[in-house]
Amino acid sequence: SQQGEEDPQALSIQEGENATMNCSYKTSINNLQWYRQNSGRGLVHLILIRSNEREKHSGRLRVTLDTSKKSSSLLITASRAADTASYFCATDAPNFHSGTYKYIFGTGTRLKVLA
Amino acid sequence: DVKVTQSSRYLVKRTGEKVFLECVQDMDHENMFWYRQDPGLGLRLIYFSYDVKMKEKGDIPEGYSVSREKKERFSLILESASTNQTSMYLCASTTGQFSNQPQHFGDGTRLSIL
Numbered sequence: 417s418q419q420g421e422e423d424p425q426a427l428s429i430q431e432g433e434n435a436t437m438n439c440s441y442k443t444s445i446n447n448l449q450w451y452r453q454n455s456g457r458g459l460v461h462l463i464l465i466r467s468n469e470r471e472k473h474s475g476r477l478r479v480t481l482d483t484s485k486k487s488s489s490l491l492i493t494a495s496r497a498a499d500t501a502s503y504f505c506a507t508d509a510p511n512f513h514s515g516t517y518k519y520i521f522g523t524g525t526r527l528k529v530l531a
Numbered sequence: 532d533v534k535v536t537q538s539s540r541y542l543v544k545r546t547g548e549k550v551f552l553e554c555v556q557d558m559d560h561e562n563m564f565w566y567r568q569d570p571g572l573g574l575r576l577i578y579f580s581y582d583v584k585m586k587e588k589g590d591i592p593e594g595y596s597v598s599r600e601k602k603e604r605f606s607l608i609l610e611s612a613s614t615n616q617t618s619m620y621l622c623a624s625t626t627g628q629f630s631n632q633p634q635h636f637g638d639g640t641r642l643s644i645l
Contacts, residue, residue: 425571447631458535458621458636459574466631504573508630516581517630518564518589523573 420505420522428528435492437525439505440485446508448481450490453502453524462490462503497531534558537622537637545645550609552640554622561626563605564634565589565597568619580605581628612644 420441429435441448447466451459465472465481465488472479478491492499505522538553556563562581566574566589576589578597586597594616598606605624609616619641623634 446629449633451634451636456639456641458638459623459634460636461633464631464633506634510630511587514581514587515628516562516579516587518576518579518587519630519634520576521566521574523571 420507420520422503422505422522422525424525425523426526426528428530429495431495431497431529431531433495435495435499435527435529437490437503437527439488439490439522441488441505441507441520441522442486443507443509445483446510448479448488448508449506449519450477450479450488451504451506451521453504455501459504492527495527495529497529500527500529502526535622535624535635535637537620537640539640540638541641541643543643543645544609544612546612546614548609548612550612550642550644552607552609552620552622552642554605554607554637555603556605556624556635557603558624558626558635559602560624560635561602561628562624563599564623564625565595565605565607566621566623567591567616568621568639574621577607614644616642617644618642 450462506519564579565577580599596608622637625632
């Protein structure tokens, strides 16, 4: 399987604490993206980091990328109850035959933030 | 804002039926994708399309086909539904020929095959 894996599978923290989730992938990439999914809804894009970047910030989100280890982490600082959701990483996979690309998603981390 | 609309949130069908799942996007995106999502397995790509009438198999195309007659619409077809196709189906779209664009998702169709 080409799928990435996320760690931990589930995480439960208190409001105000930081949440860190990790993603590992198997092939070389151009970009890595993180998405959030609220229960019963579609995924929402959070942040994209390019393969030549090591760290990126967006509000309370901080993403790091280590291409030598084929891994990325998402840190949510000062978490809120509204951050309760599943979080997925996605890497791109080019199709050289057709010149197109697809995305490979990790298995996700379920985050629960307790008020 | 980009809107990706899936025709049904919940659908119940019987084994052996031909099932159509419809997806429409309103932002003139070239690329559209169908995924299924199962607990513990994340999202798995079924088919994708990068242009009208063009399609490519994803990782799990068996038992499915797709149709893209118009740029804004991408349909997923279960030729003869089986119980192992009970799942959440998600449609997504992106613009451009490079992978540095976010995917925009619909809210999903939860399909039950009885």
